[in-house]
Amino acid sequence: MTASPHILVVEDDREISNLVTRYLRANDCRVSQAANGRAMDLHLAEGRFDLIVLDLMLPGEDGLAICRRLRRVRRIPIIMLTAKGDPLDRIIGLEMGADDYLAKPFDPRELLARIRAVLRRVRDAAEGTADRTARRHGFAGFDIDVVARRLTDPGGAEIALTGAEFDLLLALVERPGRVLSRDRLLDLTQGRAAGPFERSVDILISRIRRKMERDPHRPEIIRTVRTGGYMFAVDVETS
Amino acid sequence: MSTFLGRLMPRRIAAQSAAVVIASMALIHLAITAHLWLAENRAEDRRRDFVHAWTLVRMVTAAPRGEERERMLAGVARAYPTLEIALSRSPPDGVGTAPVAERRPPLPPFVAIDPGVRVVALAPEAGGAASSSLGAGPPGPFGGPRELRFAVGLADGDWIVFTDRPPPPPPFLFGPWGTTIVFVVLSSALLGLWAARGLVGPLRALAAAARDFDIEADPAPLPARGPEEVRVAAIAFEAMRRRIRTLVEDRTRMLAAMGHDLRTPLTRLRLRSEFVGDDGLRSEIQRDLAAMNAMIDGALTYLAEGRHREAVGLVDLSATLQTICDGWTDLGRDVTFEGPEHLVWRVRPLAIERAFANLVDNALKFGTRCVVRLGESGDHVVATVEDDGPGIAEAEREAMLKPFVRGDTARNMDDSRGFGLGLAIVKAVVDGHGGRLGLEAVEPHGLRVRITLPTAAR
Numbered sequence: 001m002t003a004s005p006h007i008l009v010v011e012d013d014r015e016i017s018n019l020v021t022r023y024l025r026a027n028d029c030r031v032s033q034a035a036n037g038r039a040m041d042l043h044l045a046e047g048r049f050d051l052i053v054l055d056l057m058l059p060g061e062d063g064l065a066i067c068r069r070l071r072r073v074r075r076i077p078i079i080m081l082t083a084k085g086d087p088l089d090r091i092i093g094l095e096m097g098a099d100d101y102l103a104k105p106f107d108p109r110e111l112l113a114r115i116r117a118v119l120r121r122v123r124d125a126a127e128g129t130a131d132r133t134a135r136r137h138g139f140a141g142f143d144i145d146v147v148a149r150r151l152t153d154p155g156g157a158e159i160a161l162t163g164a165e166f167d168l169l170l171a172l173v174e175r176p177g178r179v180l181s182r183d184r185l186l187d188l189t190q191g192r193a194a195g196p197f198e199r200s201v202d203i204l205i206s207r208i209r210r211k212m213e214r215d216p217h218r219p220e221i222i223r224t225v226r227t228g229g230y231m232f233a234v235d236v237e238t239s
Numbered sequence: 240m241s242t243f244l245g246r247l248m249p250r251r252i253a254a255q256s257a258a259v260v261i262a263s264m265a266l267i268h269l270a271i272t273a274h275l276w277l278a279e280n281r282a283e284d285r286r287r288d289f290v291h292a293w294t295l296v297r298m299v300t301a302a303p304r305g306e307e308r309e310r311m312l313a314g315v316a317r318a319y320p321t322l323e324i325a326l327s328r329s330p331p332d333g334v335g336t337a338p339v340a341e342r343r344p345p346l347p348p349f350v351a352i353d354p355g356v357r358v359v360a361l362a363p364e365a366g367g368a369a370s371s372s373l374g375a376g377p378p379g380p381f382g383g384p385r386e387l388r389f390a391v392g393l394a395d396g397d398w399i400v401f402t403d404r405p406p407p408p409p410p411f412l413f414g415p416w417g418t419t420i421v422f423v424v425l426s427s428a429l430l431g432l433w434a435a436r437g438l439v440g441p442l443r444a445l446a447a448a449a450r451d452f453d454i455e456a457d458p459a460p461l462p463a464r465g466p467e468e469v470r471v472a473a474i475a476f477e478a479m480r481r482r483i484r485t486l487v488e489d490r491t492r493m494l495a496a497m498g499h500d501l502r503t504p505l506t507r508l509r510l511r512s513e514f515v516g517d518d519g520l521r522s523e524i525q526r527d528l529a530a531m532n533a534m535i536d537g538a539l540t541y542l543a544e545g546r547h548r549e550a551v552g553l554v555d556l557s558a559t560l561q562t563i564c565d566g567w568t569d570l571g572r573d574v575t576f577e578g579p580e581h582l583v584w585r586v587r588p589l590a591i592e593r594a595f596a597n598l599v600d601n602a603l604k605f606g607t608r609c610v611v612r613l614g615e616s617g618d619h620v621v622a623t624v625e626d627d628g629p630g631i632a633e634a635e636r637e638a639m640l641k642p643f644v645r646g647d648t649a650r651n652m653d654d655s656r657g658f659g660l661g662l663a664i665v666k667a668v669v670d671g672h673g674g675r676l677g678l679e680a681v682e683p684h685g686l687r688v689r690i691t692l693p694t695a696a697r
Contacts, residue, residue, distance in 0.1 A: 015507045016510060020510065104506040107509070155583060159558040160558045160562040160592060210580070
């Protein structure tokens with residue numbers, strides 16, 4: 001995030017659009033506004049954008065359709081805004097190609113944090129440090145569904161993880177065999193679900209181990225490296 | 240074939256029961272007819288009687304005329320009550336108008352006739368002409384033996400008149416009363432059978448459909464067979480079910496739309512609140528907005544529960560409960576989880592997570608600490624969420640499980656949840672899994688919510 005990112009807000013409610021724009025501009029973003037899919041197309045034809053904040057309920061072409069259409073031609077990051085809080089809608093939104101999802105009414109700080117997290121992931125992908133197109137990771141019988149953010153054990157049972165735990169596990173799984181320091185892990189996972197009570201990496205790791213390792217005291221999947229860090233120690237199959 | 244029979248079958252209850260009674264009447268008639276036919280054709284016995292009697296009569300004719308002969312004849316008559324044997328001093332009516340040779344009845348070949356004895360056939364008393372066959376009178380309804388009547392003229396001028404009448408048919412099953420009882424028993428047995436198969440079955444299917452009435456599920460198959468009345472009731476029931484479903488759907492859609500429309504101004508307010516300069520005022524506004532949003536969320540969640548049921552899948556319940564507890568521990572609350580490392584069960588993942596999150600949320604709202612326990616017992620899992628709050632009075636527990644019902648003042652201190660939907664949502668989730676939810680008191684004070692989930696979620 002060297003230069004201020006250019007964000008396109010696609011939202012039919014003018015008030016919300018103005019307020020979001022005002023908040024993001026106050027936080028070092030360049031922002032353009034579009035009220036519908038057609039206006040969005042005009043903006044995209046004229047300028048370069050780093051990210052689109054897209055409302056799900058739009059007059060005419062709705063957010064899901066726009067999202068699917070955009071994904072066919074370019075990989076511009078998308079954050080969906082929706083009034084529906086149903087987690088199933090969220091999965092559909094993510095499968096349509098959105099990078100993240102936020103339910104209305106939202107805390108604008110949360111929106112800003114997610115915008116930054118998505119932009120960081122895009123940057124990492126560009127640097128080749130993580131595969132952003134990956135949808136599934138398999139290891140030691142476990143399966144991670146990146147889109148639905150689900151972890152299943154070798155028996156196919158779903159294992160609940162908090163957002164922070166999932167992000168941390170994903171950061172490790174995306175970099176198998178590499179030693180990652182606590183600072184690096186914090187950096188990789190910051191943005192999503194970050195808060196004043198965010199637990200340290202060590203506590204998150206011990207919680208993940210309790211849920212996944214056969215013997216949490218002698219971990220085989222996530223190893224502790226004495227020099228100060230963690231390493232994902234099993235082979236990962238990505239699809 | 241069956242469709243043809245089906246078309247012949249009466250459809251209404253009255254017609255069907257009448258048909259059953261008519262059928263039993265026909266059966267009784269058939270039985271009586273068979274009985275008579277069998278009785279008439281029991282001719283062998285009669286022939287034997289006749290031969291015996293004839294032999295005896297020949298002995299009588301050998302006895303001297305007078306009292307002795309009368310006495311002997313009376314004895315024979317007593318011995319064979321089915322034969323009518325009478326002695327007369329003069330030729331009976333009908334004898335002597337025709338030549339004897341032509342009037343001789345064709346007695347069976349084994350009937351010997353002594354010389355000097357005349358045998359003359361007589362017209363039967365029942366009517367008809369004197370016949371030259373063994374049977375004379377009108378035949379029975381089934382062509383059985385006829386009445387036979389002839390006179391035997393002895394050499395000394397006495398006449399013996401022989402009348403062999405077919406016996407009256409034996410009474411059918413102990414006479415008229417027996418017949419009536421048999422008819423009543425038979426027809427009521429048939430009626431019972433019909434009621435059991437043709438009436439009770441379809442009614443039971445209808446009752447089952449009413450019992451399993453579920454607005455969300457596809458309609459249970461209604462009885463297609465049975466009397467027309469039951470089918471009409473089934474169709475009416477189905478129509479009612481559809482009306483209720485439409486009603487509920489309309490209401491749900493309306494509330495969902497309201498919830499959705501409220502979100503837009505709520506979002507605006509939330510965004511605007513960021514520009515309020517006064518920190519205290521801003522945080523108060525934001526707290527109220529969060530409470531409003533939680534209320535809308537709760538109502539929509541409750542309405543959605545069961546409507547868009549997610550698929551059942553294997554879930555590590557230990558991990559789910561642990562995750563919920565960890566979330567609160569991170570916020571500095573006293574929440575502990577006690578249970579196995581892993582407990583995999585078939586549930587609806589999001590619904591179960593929401594239910595337990597609600598319970599822990601509730602527990603910490605009214606108490607200072609919360610203990611979540613999980614265990615497996617036989618073919619079901621038992622999970623309890625316990626707090627050290629004021630608890631719920633026994634009289635109020637039932638009401639607390641209903642939507643939009645609020646507890647007493649003790650449970651009503653905090654308005655952030657609103658609508659009193661917390662426990663109702665949990666109940667809906669547990670019901671959706673075919674499980675049970677119980678509220679118990681904790682000593683010295685507190686509430687324990689006990690949830691039991693069976694093996695296979697519905």
